Amino acid sequence: MxxxxxxxxxxxxxxxxxxxxxxxxxxxxxxxxxxxxxxxxxxxxxxxxxxxxxxxxxxxxxxxxxxxxxxxxxxxxxxxxxxxxxxxxxxxxxxxxxxxxxxxxxxxxxxxxxxxxxxxxxxxxxxxxxxxxxxxxNDSLTWVLRPGLHSIIIPKILVQNNSWCGLLPIGAPVNCIVTTGLKWNLNKETQLQFGSVVSSSNTYDNCSEVTINTDSPVIWSMGIEPLQKNINNYISSNT
Missing domain, CATH: 3.40.50.10240 (Thiamin pyrophosphokinase, catalytic domain)
Known part of the structure; x- marks a missing residue:
């Protein structure tokens, strides 16, 4: 549907x-x-x-x-x-x-x-x-981050519940990616690639904003279980 x-x-x-x-x-x-x-x-x-x-x-x-x-x-x-x-x-x-x-x-x-x-x-x-x-x-939002700088506003309930999030380099490596607001941030020296490093099972560092600057397309996925009863409040948030 x-x-x-x-x-x-x-x-x-x-x-x-x-x-x-x-x-x-x-x-x-x-x-x-x-x-x-x-x-x-x-x-x-x-x-x-x-x-x-x-x-x-x-x-x-x-x-x-x-x-x-x-x-x-x-x-x-x-x-x-x-x-x-x-x-x-x-x-x-x-x-x-x-x-x-x-x-x-x-x-x-x-x-x-x-x-x-x-x-x-x-x-x-x-x-x-x-x-x-x-x-x-039912329990997640997923989209592609194109090359460039992205700011994602995270609802407080997800931060408080240590909800999961991840950055997945599906299809091709991501050679340069820098993040803020995550418990395990990525820096310029980090290359995301299957067979090497992927940022799965990550979460938020007590922060309501995550920034991601990437040189290549990368999948962003995030758990939203605590938001299930209030999903309409979130889908109007900026990506």
């Missing part, structure tokens, strides 16, 4: 079987989308190869205003294809995106997890580079 957000107003996208998960989630909130007049919850766009979503549901949502785009190309994952289609959609609708939040499971099949990471790395070639794509799972 994937949702994308723009300034002040949402652009919602569901992907194939994620559409059914969205309907079940709404039912848990007491909203029967298919039988009630709640058009504000109808996805703007539904994409995927459509092998996991019943045609009757798709037809009903289409009649309620959803745009259905079948993407059978097997050279890309549904996640990647949905970003392509979102890019086309926002250009056609003249929508200005601010940030993209992707609700994606990070448990289960390792190849799916790595496929999601691969899409994160490719996202700047699919969507404007200035638009941050952030994966949100």
């Amino acid at each position: 994937i949702f994308y957000f723009k300034f002040g107003k949402e652009v919602n996208v569901t992907v194939d079987g994620g559409t059914c998960k969205w309907l079940r989630y709404l039912e848990e909130q007491g909203i029967d989308l298919l039988n009630e007049n709640h058009t504000e919850y109808v996805p703007n766009l539904i994409t995927g190869d459509m092998d996991s979503c019943p045609p009757l549901i798709l037809e009903k949502l289409k009649s309620m205003g959803a745009m259905i785009i079948k993407t059978p190309d097997q050279d890309h994952t549904d996640y990647t294809k949905s970003l392509f289609e979102l890019g086309i959609y926002v250009k056609k609708k003249n929508v200005k995106l601010n940030r993209i939040y992707v609700f994606a499971d990070t448990s289960g099949r390792f190849d799916h997890i790595m496929g999601n990471i691969n899409t994160l790395y490719k996202s700047d070639k699919i969507i404007e580079e200035s638009i941050q794509v952030i994966q949100l799972a």
